[in-house]
Each structure stands twice: as structure tokens, then as C-alpha cells.
Amino acid sequence: MLCSLSGEEAQEPVVSPRSGCIFEKRLIASYISTTGKDPITEDALAVEELIEVKNKEPVIVPPKPPAFNSIPTMLAAFQNEWDALALESFTLRKQLHDTKQQLSAALYQYDAAVRVAARALKERDEARNALVELSKLFGQGSMDVDTEVKEVENGKSDGVAGENGEQEKEIQNESGKLPPSVAQEIESAQQHLFKLHKSQKLTVPFSEKVSFKSEIEPHKMKNPKNSIALSSTGEIAIFDEAKVLQLPSKLTVKTSNATGIAYSGDGEKIVVAQKTKIQFYSVDGKNDGSFRHSHKYISNVIAHPTAHIIICVTEDRWIIIDGEKEVFDSGDVGFKIAALALHVDGRLLALASDEGEVVIVDTISNDKVASIRTKYTSFVKLQFALNGYWLLAGTYNEDKGATQVFDLRKNSLLHEIEHEGKALFSLDKASLVLATYIEATNELSFSFYIKKEKKWVEGLCKSNPGKPILQLVNVLREEEGQDYLPKFVALTKEHVQYLTLDRED
8 A cells, every 4th residue: 555645655554534545654644743634635634533554464563763873773764854855745746736726827817817908908099099080070170980971962942032132042062062161161160169169178166965046037928939049148039939039138029930040150140940931130120131941841940159151950951051042952861850959169960860860960061970879769859068079869759768968989878867758958068067857747957977987976956947848958158257157048938947056055
């Protein structure tokens, strides 16, 4: 019987009840006295637990060793030293085996960590490249975006008639693009607005504890439309079919069959959509020209922030007007336009279809540069954030609805608020506070975006406005000499409500 420690024939064989292996008694006893464990399984083991393996022949007890200076004594000493070497060799072999296993595991972990780091670096580089491309798209006017471009046939507009006589319409070039002078104006305005918005670093004086004050101003309009126009001068305008009311100046403009209104970029004119006609008024109500569209019913109108152009939409196309002349007609876009929004830099136009898709087009080239799929198919509103790279969409379907925030840099969903049915919303000028009004519950709430943590905190402040809100917008103009505070305007059938958020005292 061979000893499991020394590999030699055991003179006094014993069996360990823990591992079942055979050992030389003196070797295993020495090992146990040092470690107190079975050398194979590392389980606790005492010398008394060892089981002797008895031979059939009687065990001959060796005589007592003679004095140490004799050859037999020296041989015994050498034997003890050999036994110690055998124990040490076994221990070293076992430690070497364990070390090899640990080293192999460490190498596998290191290799996995290197792969993860390499993948993270690759994703970082891809995200950085995507950001550079998007910066070119939104900031410098370069439209080299790797998206499928759909060629849209440009329709013709018959004629332009105004109260001062017939106006000759500027002819589009053969490629279907804007006239160079108008395109240059939009591109120059885009670069100016991009630098302006980039230089504005607004912060709010709160992050969690929020309160708001409310001021109410009656408007005495019978059936106001669910629309609010904002002027760069600080005025707002609401309207019904017969007149436009400006606040706080309370100037009125008499009109008829109004379907949409907007202030011109300089705030000096009011643009009113009247079915197949666009009417221009000065802010004091004087007639300032008109444009008649010969195709279809004009449902809405948007003014460029700085350029002297107007964008109006029908059911299936969008048109650019410069002064009182039509300079561009997109032709049939291929879907029913349910909502629209103009980018804060004035070049990109977002169009919502009745099938739950938002298409973003370049107003200079009429090229499709991006598309987004929303959660539901019926649209309430679209809004570009003033940070330049968020698009907000409010959609619903029967009794369910969602307000979604999309990041245009990654073409991905950044945040979503689920609610019952339709909900109005508006994002403040700092792109940090989102006001949401749920029609089903008549509840107005505010959510806050924490930039450092890149997360939204919902329901910071909730309120019941009393009267149902028809429209909700943010105030773009700041009071001079005052710190920035998020401000919103809510329209009801009886009054206009001004909401200002501040930290809770």
C-alpha cells in the first residue's frame, strides 16, 4: 500500500475517514499536527480519527534506537528529514496546482475585462462620431446624414392674389429647391440662432422642492381656439373665428374664418390662416397684405424665428411664403399632416403623420433627414426643445396616452410619461422643466430633468387648475435684470393663466 503523501510503501498504513486515502502514519500525523486538516480534502481531521490498516501478520515492534552517534540513529534522522521533505513537496505541489487554477481564472477575467473596455471605447467613438455628424446637421447646415432620402415631387402653385392686386409668384428651380436668396437667408439665420442658443446656459433655482404662483387674466372670448401665439416682444395672442386678442396689451385684430395664427419673427406682424388664405396684420390691427393658396385648406401656420418667411401647412403639403409670394411647395408628402413643429434654429421641420410617425425634413432641400416612431398614432402636439437636440411628442389612442422625449442625436427615446388619454405639454426655455396637463383628470404637473444624473424626476409639483386647459405653452422672453424662472401660459375658455415656478420657501 502506497502512501498518498510520499508515494512510497507505507510501513504503518492508516486511512483518513475524510478522503479515504492511505497514508504513512508518521507522515499524516506530522501533517495533522501542523495544519489540523486532511491533506487531500482540506477537511478538519484529528490523529485519533485515523483508521489503522492491520496486516494479518503480527506487527513487530522495532527496538529502541541506539545512541544518536551510531549509524542506525543517523539513518533514522535522515529518514525524518526525508519525511519532512516529502510533506513539503506534497504541500508545494498542491499550492502550485491551486495557483495555476487561480491564475487561469484571473487571465479569463482580465481577457473579459479587456473585451468589455474595447467594446465601450468603440461605442464611445461611434457616439462621438454621431454627435459630430448631428452637430453638423443642426449647427452648421451640413446635411450629410446617412438616412434614406425620399424624393418628393414638387407641385405647382397657380397664382397669388392679394388685395393690392395680383402678385407674380417666384418660380422654383428645376431641382425643387428653394430660391438661392431664400435658402441663404435660412442658412444664415440657422448659424446665428445656433450660436445664440449655444451661448445661453440657463439653470433653474430648484431641483426638488418646487412651488408656483398663478396669475389669471380674463379674455372674454366666446369660443377661443386651442392655440396660443408667442411674440419675441413678450406678447401672446389668442383667437376665435372673428378676432385675435393680444395680451397684455389687449389690442385686437378683427378677422374671419381663422384656423391658425402666428407672430412674425420680429414680432411686428400677426399672420392669420383663413382656410385658403394667409392674411397679414400689423399688431395694431391694420391690414398688411395677404396670400391666397389655390390648393387646399390651410390648417396651421408657423413663422420663422428670424427670417422673413412663413410656413403654412395643408392636409398633405407644406408651403414657404416670403413676403406675399409663395417660394416653395413641397408637393404631396404622402400622408395626412396631423401636427408640425419648426426647429429652434429655423431649418428643420417636423411633420407628424396620422400613422404614428414623425418625419423631419430639411426646409432648404426638402430632404427627409430622420424619422421617429411614436407610441400612439393620434397626435396632440410636437415641440423642439431649445437645447436643439430633443423632440417632444404627445400622442394618444382612445383612453391611453404618452408624452415622449426623443434624443435626435441618437434617434432614441429619452423619457416617457404615461397618462390617461390626451395630455397637453410644454418644455421650458432651459429644457429642464416639463409641464404636463392631463385632460381626463384635469391635473397639471411638472417634471424636472437633472443634467448631472441624466434622469427625470416626475410630479415635483401638482395642481388642479379648476377650468379645463385648452392649450399650454412656455414663455420665451425673460424679464430683464431678473434671474431665470420657468414660466408657462395656460388658456381656458374664460381666462389666460400665467404660471411661474420657483423653489419652495
